[in-house]
Amino acid sequence: MKKDQLYITIIQSHLHWENPEANRTMFEEKIRDVINKTDLIVLPEMFTTGFTMNAEPNAEEETGLTVSWLKKLAKEKNCAITGSIIVKDNGLFYNRLYFITAEEAVETYTKKHTFTLAGEHKTYTAGQNKVIIDYKGWRICPLVCYDLRFPVWARNTEDYDLLLYVANWPEKRITAWDTLLKARAIENMSYCVGVNRVGLDGNGHNYIGHSAAYDVLGEHVSTQDYETEFVETIALSKKHIEDNRSHLQFLNDRDVFNLE
Template sequence: MKIAALQTTIAWEDPRANFDHLRPLLQAAAAAGAALVVLPEMYACGFSMNTAAIAEDIDGPSVSFLREQAAALKLWLCASVPVRVPLEDGGADRPSNLFLLAGPGGELHRYAKRHPFTFADEHLHYRAGDATTTVALGGLRISPFVCYDLRFADDFWRLAHDTDLYIVVANWPERRREHWKTLLRARAIENQAYVLGVNRVGTDGNGLDYAGDSALIDPLGEMLTVASGDP
């Protein structure tokens, strides 16, 4: 399976601008033969705690963009989106930082980030997920995680027996870039699986800088490919 990782800048809290930026990049990835395209965490808004402005329903614009592009380009497309998930009693609650994997036939697989980034108060604005998931695509067993989840090795280990590739989408700041690179390699070595980490670049609305360092690591810990700090 040919996989494209799109390491991009993200316009702050501006989904439409991000959609316009991504369309030609997605078309180029499809033209190059990609069957799966991976975008960063909160690809349409950046890592914002302003949930009143950015959270959306499961049929909202950021989710719909993923589904529409996957169908139009006949590929699988994934990223995370702040999504309001209804409670069983019908009441309102914090949204989840939801990893979504949209398929060419209308499929939509979901994983809610289990470990909100407490140092940025993400846990006060987003509801943590309570389960992991593994999805089979063309014989490739993929287990998704979101950013801070990368620090919790036990979650990866529990899925190791049934995982060929871990995908980690992130908004991981430049000042902790060595943690990012080291932890990606550690998860690959520990679990004898491939790990694809896809991070953003640029500066967000809070003034945090991002270095990218998106990478694909093999089970031996070798970096098969690594992106620079450019989009």
Template structure:
């Protein structure tokens, strides 16, 4: 691993209720919660649309590098962690549910939600993403995806030639579909031989949808490293790079996987 790499990756899962369509309140609340973590972490993961809740109100979309982007840069600098979360972005007359990964030096990487939730009319408000992102951070390869993407294993598929180590899902996943959330997080970990971190919100949104959280960190066997239940809480998971490499070597499933390119 590189000079700045780490054997143990410490990930803070931020499970929180969200103020409906209130950017100022959400950023203030989350900043206070993050300040209370109390120990150094390498990655901080926030829910989907952490600054507004899951709204199709495109009037709340921000251009890049304004309020929410600057806030993420500030949090990354203060914590010296990679900060991960999605919010609505406006760009060239279009709108995107965009996930950002922001490093402490303000370098940022992003991709857009590939699978838009048509049942919630997300496809009428936002444009779908066309590229999947992998970020190198402290010797780890991290792929972040958004909520509904969890249901589509092809888009999440790991690569035998250049595998990622950690798959992150940020979400506003309603309680009535909690069984699918919990089952699919395990499936993605097992089939891709990777660690998985899924961060969901709690509470009730402005559309009356209820969320029970169930944020979780899972190892490559689909076994829980950390479970958050339905509390407003931050928990830290610790993942071992050596353990992951040894497991992949002893049971090289990825080498036998189908090779294909997504169009």
């Protein structure tokens, strides 16, 4: 069923370092406490472990415990849930986002741009495919953290409605996070939602959140600059997208190119 309004719930939280069981327990409590009706719940990048390069003991198979857990909660809350985890697939490790619906449909996106500054490219294999998810009449483009810095990869050549980033983006570069989320919304004439974590990780890096949602004009449609844990449900409007694209027609002048 197509929906003019898509209700999306951001969960900004601290993460227990390399402790999937503790993180699942924590997020299950937060998810079950979501009172407002929602269509999609968004968790941060590597939400079961934090952004660790210690992949072997923290990785799961593609159909592992966390995926089963997400299916159970999505069905219980009658909504989709998304976030990324560490996956081992054919002997290789991936930072992979799962998008799981109440009907237990599963779609995945594997992080394209591994974060070389932290050596992510030495541990995790980069994905190669951009993914567009059709959900309740909305076209959603999910991306992961460092992908935010690469506008060509995010360019709206598919007429998507929502650009979605899950992240572990540190405090020291939070200005870039704020600026680029807004820019991606404006240049793609799409809603852009970014969900980050808070707190210290096991490497001593601090995170201050700034999870946010922007409309197609770059206006904030979420509570601004929260730097602590929070859960917020936001209504996104398809009419807002259609009216502005029809009036402004900026996407008609976009460059044509092929990704290789």
